[in-house]
Amino acid sequence: xxxxxxxxxxxxxxxxxxxENLFKKCDILVAEVAVKEKYDDVKTYLxxxxxxxxxxxxFLSPVNPEYSWKLQEFIKNSKKQIEVxxxxxxxxELKN
Amino acid sequence: xxxxxxxxxxxxxEFYQLEVEIDKKREASFVEQLIxxxxxxxxxxxxxxxxxxxxxxxxLKRRGINVKREFPYLxxxxxxxxxxxxxxxxxxxxxxxxxxxxxIVSAVETYLxxxxxxxxEAMRKSNRIVRKLSYDEIKDLSKxxxxxxxxxxxPIEAMVVWxxxxxxxx
Numbered sequence: 001x002x003x004x005x006x007x008x009x010x011x012x013x014x015x016x017x018x019x020e021n022l023f024k025k026c027d028i029l030v031a032e033v034a035v036k037e038k039y040d041d042v043k044t045y046l047x048x049x050x051x052x053x054x055x056x057x058x059f060l061s062p063v064n065p066e067y068s069w070k071l072q073e074f075i076k077n078s079k080k081q082i083e084v085x086x087x088x089x090x091x092x093e094l095k096n
Numbered sequence: 097x098x099x100x101x102x103x104x105x106x107x108x109x110e111f112y113q114l115e116v117e118i119d120k121k122r123e124a125s126f127v128e129q130l131i132x133x134x135x136x137x138x139x140x141x142x143x144x145x146x147x148x149x150x151x152x153x154x155x156l157k158r159r160g161i162n163v164k165r166e167f168p169y170l171x172x173x174x175x176x177x178x179x180x181x182x183x184x185x186x187x188x189x190x191x192x193x194x195x196x197x198x199x200i201v202s203a204v205e206t207y208l209x210x211x212x213x214x215x216x217e218a219m220r221k222s223n224r225i226v227r228k229l230s231y232d233e234i235k236d237l238s239k240x241x242x243x244x245x246x247x248x249x250x251p252i253e254a255m256v257v258w259x260x261x262x263x264x265x266x
Contacts, residue, residue: 007148014168026143
């Protein structure tokens with residue numbers, strides 16, 4: 001099966017019907033995470049959200065809070081496997 | 097900007113060039129990660145949510161991966177700073193107007209969002225307004241803010257007044 005890249009701009013409006021259809025069909029969702037320090041937290045958070053519907057261990061630090069909120073609504077209780085980007089970039093590197 | 101637009105543009109170009117290098121590093125690593133995930137899960141449907149400015153689709157295709165691309169809507173409009181970054185990345189000529197526009201557009205976008213506009217509409221409208229401004233006009237704006245003590249305290253509001261005075265609908 002092909003990998004589908006949903007190329008978007010991180011706006012809540014991007015997570016539209018087209019995204020919803022693709023999300024329903026997928027087995028694995030891969031999300032973008034820009035910095036390596038967030039990898040474990042975000043992966044744990046999103047997988048708990050997907051499998052059990054909540055997570056109070058960690059938090060998501062979003063680029064666009066509305067976008068992030070909408071994405072979480074899709075993921076919540078979806079039972080999808082969530083993978084996240086393993087970025088080689090550190091927060092320190094970004095701040096410099 | 098403090099009235100020194102040329103200096104601000106040079107700093108902005110340095111910053112965007114750095115962003116380009118960071119993006120390239122991230123994308124190279126992400127492509128490897130996706131190939132590994134794909135090879136381990138060829139029977140599964142994998143959906144990747146990634147910023148449209150990152151050309152990972154072409155790299156995956158070049159590497160022989162079965163990949164397709166979907167968009168939320170078309171045409172996709174990039175914010176002006178992203179447009180500039182893409183020009184830098186792909187060696188496409190850019191104007192000094194665009195560099196100056198990329199510096200100020202987020203202030204207009206913030207103002208429009210604060211008025212209650214959705215983030216995508218604020219981006220599109222701020223793009224439309226700021227794209228009409230030339231380097232020289234932005235230099236005038238910068239001078240206006242730096243020479244006016246009230247404007248320095250409220251630069252976004254001052255910019256809106258300046259734009260309205262020149263007939264820009266904001």
